[in-house]
Amino acid sequence: MSFTKLQEALISQAEADLTLLRARYAAEYARTEDKITRRARQAEEQIIRSAEAAGEQEAQRLHQSAQLTARADILRAKQEEITAAREKTIQEILAWPAAEARAFIAALLDRIPVQEGIVTAGDAHAAIVRELASARGLAVADKEITDDGGFVFRNQRTELDATVRRLVTDLFRRRRAELASLLYG
Known part of the structure; x- marks a missing residue:
């Protein structure tokens, strides 16, 4: 065999081998590309699902927070x-x-x-308290309770807070349910 024919045979064989390698590479490349694309789609879908779930959880949290805030505002207003x-x-x-x-x-x-003790009058009813307490033989303090009516009675064993503020506050506390029903019923 001549050198030229040998050279042509080698080139022909090399081209055939190269064509075969290119075909194998193209097939492997296509499989790898398909696998990567599939994984990327799966990862993208997972990210979307996770983001949607996180978004729903955040929306629920915000909704619950808004409801609690609204309830607190309503209670504060009441x-x-x-x-x-x-x-x-x-x-x-x-x-x-x-x-x-x-x-x-x-x-x-x-x-x-x-009958033994001291009465301290609220300034709104001071004259009436002084008159009625003195008529009952009770001592009346010179000092008055500012911005209130009624009185406070004290002795060594007893204290009776009969100021208007205290009486009304106690009444409102005891009748809280009835008041709420009347106001918001």
């Missing part, structure tokens, strides 16, 4: 209404005409279990 109603009741009692205030203070003084 409490402010009750506080305003209590304060209005106190102011109305402090503004009663003298005859009504006198009957009110007399009824409170009748609740004092003993």
